[in-house]
Amino acid sequence: MQHRSKIVKYPARKEGESDQGVGPHFDGGFLTFLLQASDHPGLQVQNLSGQWIDAPPIPGTFVVNIGKALETVTQGLARATSHRVLSPPPGSTPRYSIPFFQNIAQGICVGDFVLEFKPEILKLKESRGELGAVDCGFARTCSIRLMTDLSTVLAAVNYGEFGQYPAGYVNLIGRVKSHPDVAERHYPDMFKQFFPNGLPAQGSAY
Incomplete structure (x- = not known):
């Protein structure tokens, strides 16, 4: 198993960064x-409309995110949480957070463990309506998806590859997509596949 926790520091960005x-x-x-x-x-x-909503800190509480592995094994009944973090503005102090990730073994193919549900349970997904455009740097598609070649994998949604590939490889793809600045330095070839126009720009919510 690959459960892990870490302490994350987000330094205040410099002017123009x-x-x-x-x-x-x-x-x-x-x-x-x-x-x-x-x-x-x-x-x-x-x-679900694709809008970004602030989730400010509330003392004494935890934020709970649903991950793509849980979405995959529940056939989308539990929908993964799309999220991002913006760095503190210039002149601020660093931001700190402590996530604990409930993960899976790297050699496991999550698509092999999809749960079965009664049709009336699966219809609950329809009651939530259609999903709007999500801004994750890639198009969002079905969680369980078969891939036939590497070029298809590299163009796929984050963790959509759980349907065929081991979790460790799928997680590497996800890390490249969610940390493009790090990927540009350490995985330049994969970075170019996902971000052909260079580092993405994000607008501040403040």
């Missing part, structure tokens, strides 16, 4: 429990 802390993404595991350890804003989640 991108406000990307963590780019738009889905978490790849089952559930994420996040403690926003400082009083900085910055965390945003995306609603």
Whole structure:
């Protein structure tokens, strides 16, 4: 199992720098429990219409995100949370957060463990209506999807590859998409596949 936790520091950005802390993404595991350890804003989640909504810190609480693995095994009944983090503005102090990721073993293919539900349960997805455009740097498609070649994989939605590929490889794709600045430095070939126009720009919510 690959459960893990970490302490994340988001330094205040310099004048003229991108406000990307963590780019738009889905978490790849089952559930994420996040403690926003400082009083900085910055965390945003995306609603079903594709709008970004601020999720400011509330003392004594955790933010709980649904991950793509849980969405996959529940056939979309539990919908993964699209989210991003914006860095503190110039002149601010660093923002800190402590996430705990409930993950899966890297060699497991999540698509092999899809749960069965009665048709009337699956219809509950329809009652939520159509999903609007989500801004995750890629198009959102079905969670369970078969891929036939690498070029298709590289163009696919974040963690949509859970239907065929081991979780470790799928998570690498997800990390490249959600941390483009790091990917540009350490995985330049994959970076060019996902971001042919260079680092994405994000607009501030403040």
